[in-house]
Amino acid sequence: MAEAVHEVAHEATHEAAHSGKSNAKLIGLLISVLALCLAVSEMLGKSAQTNALAINIEASNTWNFFQAKTIRQTALRAQLDSARINADQTRPEVIKQMQAWQSNIDRWESEPETNEGRRELTKRARDLETKRDGFFEQYHAYEIASLLIQLGIVMCSVTLLTNVFIFAGVAMVFGAIGLAVMGGTYLKIPFILHLLH
Numbered sequence: 001m002a003e004a005v006h007e008v009a010h011e012a013t014h015e016a017a018h019s020g021k022s023n024a025k026l027i028g029l030l031i032s033v034l035a036l037c038l039a040v041s042e043m044l045g046k047s048a049q050t051n052a053l054a055i056n057i058e059a060s061n062t063w064n065f066f067q068a069k070t071i072r073q074t075a076l077r078a079q080l081d082s083a084r085i086n087a088d089q090t091r092p093e094v095i096k097q098m099q100a101w102q103s104n105i106d107r108w109e110s111e112p113e114t115n116e117g118r119r120e121l122t123k124r125a126r127d128l129e130t131k132r133d134g135f136f137e138q139y140h141a142y143e144i145a146s147l148l149i150q151l152g153i154v155m156c157s158v159t160l161l162t163n164v165f166i167f168a169g170v171a172m173v174f175g176a177i178g179l180a181v182m183g184g185t186y187l188k189i190p191f192i193l194h195l196l197h
Contacts, residue, residue, distance in 0.1 A: 024160060027168060031156045034175050038149045041182045045142030052135035059128035066121040073108045073118070076101050141185040141192060148178030 080101045087094045111117035115124070155171035158164075184192030 023163075023165070027156050027159050030168065030171060030175075031153055034149050034152045034156065034171070034178075037175065037179055037182065038146055038153070041142050041146045041149060041178070044182065044186060045139050045146060048135045048138040048142060052132050052139060055128055055132040055135060059125050059132060062121055062125040062128060065116070066118055066125060069108045069116075069118050069121065073105055076105055076108075080105065138185050138188075141181060145178045145182035145185065148174050148181065152178060 080098060083094065083098055083101075087098075089095060089098070107117065109117055110119045112120065152171040152174035155167045155174060159167040159171065181192060
């Protein structure tokens with residue numbers, strides 16, 4: 001009888017050890033999948049951040065060009081106003097010079113042919129800022145996705161340490177939410193980006 005009990009206990013211990021190894025392998029596989037997703041999320045986040053910074057520089061350069069045009073336009077406008085007050089406006093060369101100045105002032109205000117008038121530069125800079133803000137939103141969303149995936153990895157580690165498999169379930173939930181955020185951000189689903197903003 002004691003031998004039979006010993007045999008059953010030995011068999012149960014062997015099955016528990018085999019089951020524990022099998023569960024550890026599954027948790028290890030889950031950690032590997034989450035780590036892969038984390039690497040992808042981090043890469044996408046860095047790419048979005050790099051794009052945002054590059055576009056920010058371009059927007060800044062566009063605003064600088066706008067300021068240069070504004071300064072030139074203001075200086076020429078002051079010169080034209082001074083000429084209107086002080087110059088003899090009956091002389092043809094004075095009239096011709098004032099018309100040339102006014103033409104330059106108007107051209108610097110709007111120049112659709114070159115897309116470099118103040119109006120066009122303002123629109124271009126604002127469009128760039130909108131695009132930059134979109135990339136920054138994506139970057140922040142990828143950061144949140146990475147955090148959720150990292151929490152999933154931590155929960156997997158807790159599962160391995162404690163053999164309490166509820167933590168594995170929590171890890172899968174964190175991982176699934178992180179993947180949803182990452183996928184929604186990549187696909188530019190407005191709901192995801194606005195939810196995280």
